[in-house]
Amino acid sequence: MSPLSPLRRIDRLGTLLGLAGVAALAVLPFVVFKENRIASGSARSLAEALPGGLGVGLAAVIVLVALAAALVRRPGARLVAALVGLVTVALAVGRAADALTPAGNRLVRISPGVGAWVLLLVCALVATDALARLRPGPAARVACLALTAAAAYAAFALGTFDHLSIMREYAVNASGFPREARQHVLLALGSVAAAAIVGLPVGIACHRAPRVRGPVLQTLNLVQTIPSIALFGILMVPLGALATAVPLAAELGINGIGPAPAAIALFLYALLPLVANTTVGLARVSPAAVDAARGMGLTDWQVLTQIELVLALPVIITGIRIVLVQNIGLVTVAALIGGGGLGTYVFQGVGQTAIDLVLLGAIPTVVLAFSSAVVLDALVDVIGRNPQ
């Protein structure tokens, strides 16, 4: 019996994705052309957007990627094919924007069409599938991330996408963007750092005193169930009152609206996963190891820092990963109460029905969350490699 009949040689997921890609290329609009940022757009097919050799070249690449996805089994080769497809589609979209923009016109808006998005998604899925099969180690995953970041940076530095609508929005907001991005990162990292400083001792206390554990975890659980906007609202009242009563607080930037309630709310959201993971991590530590450590004359502090916390660290870092990714997303909402961050663009864009402005806030947020997840997952892997 042959282990691989011709039909079974075909990768089903790859075939499906490949067909979807080819269909998207043939039928769906490749880019959308708008006279200005709020005009309704008109679709342009690949042939219209990239007439001549470029369009044919892209089509050829996509067909090759689809064939590779369907027929090639080696994950490494599939990954290379998918990455080639990803880069080619991205470059083609940038090139189409260049070609469709009349010289010197700053009003037209050209954005990727449904077809381009589907192509990017298909290539990304094939790449993800290949990566999952390759099982790269922590260092390789971080290296992949760094390479991707470098490639993206190079593309922006070279102006590859300058004529795309989202980069048009960036150009308009270029002066404020670094400030909002920094504010976003500061709010997310700061709230997680503060929560770690508070959550770790609270988690240790919960582990040591089972009587404390129930009430503390239930309270934090309750906080976690309050919707973010409601929590921001709840915090406005006491902080506003504080600012009125204590002028110094207002001078320090503590106010009913602004970054202060945002930072406090984010801190509160981060507490539960950190406290819970610290408690669970410590509970997983072998009681025999702790008893032996004490029995050999380690002090309580030495038992905590050399044995318990070291063994609980992978679980604690997992908690930090959860809250960091969670808070990077939640900071977006903080813009509603004047907290700043990339959410500012999202809400401005919603207000102006300018979807490109929304994306200017949303895409960097997603990239930030994804990158921190990759880095912290790698960290958990490295630390957790110590046998438990």
Place this chain on the structure above:
Amino acid sequence: MIEIDSLTKQYGAATVVDAVSMSIASGSITVVVGTSGSGKSTLLRMINRLVEPTSGRVVIDGRDTATAPGHQLRRHIGYAIQGHGLFPHRTVAENIATVPRLLGWEAARVRARVEELLRIFQLEPGEYAAKFPHQLSGGQQQRVGVARALAAEPGVLLMDEPFGALDPIIRGQAQDDLRDIQRRFGTTVVLVTHDMDEAFRLGDRVAVMTRGRLLQYDRPAMLLKHPADPFVSRLTGTSDRSLKLLSLTTAAQAAEPGAADGPVVAAEASLRDVLSELVWSGAADAKVRRADGTLAGRVTLAGILALGRAD
């Protein structure tokens, strides 16, 4: 010498250890035996003050243990427990080096001591020093646990059910090894177990505890011959007590001058094994031969039978 003086531990209204007094000779193995909840582990843990006594005191070699901070005291007392309690994130060598490092030994001295102990416990340093505990078998883990407890050359070694997690064959080997090592270093060993056979096999003296009280503290043979309490005879078992008694004496110890017609037995064989041999061969006596081949005399069936009952 460990002097335990009316040591008591109460948790609220419950008295877990009730005014236990005993004196443990240096260089001996004392086994504390009892059912679960008898207070034997608590008694052991009060010796190194993992549990602080409610009242009473422990004096080791003339020094009251209450005078130094608990962690300082424990660095000079070996401690080995059931399930070994090795640190999973540290290598075998690092585990063994724990107490010497706490005591601030120089690195070279620590390394030499770790290698010495690994050799004594039949673990080739080149092969095992850098391994992590999960890479070892259960018996090897247990050996590393005992080696770690002995690392800083403590005069006293406390062991809480150290062989409880081992299968019977490895357990027997571990018990023999402990005997050898205890003789080699002259360590005073206090071992807690619920296994009466282990108590008889290892103990120079055996302490029987129930419900926090010390019922009897004596040589194993005395526990069999003169149990102080019905609970002691229940624990030691009455149906085969004569055979247990015989297993505590070697042929060399029971040998008397004279010739014998029966089979040859080894001097270190227990009388229980000699009796079995006599029953099997149908002989009435046996020659006792030392390891160097010389004869130590004879043992007779009647002589063995006389030793298998209370005087």
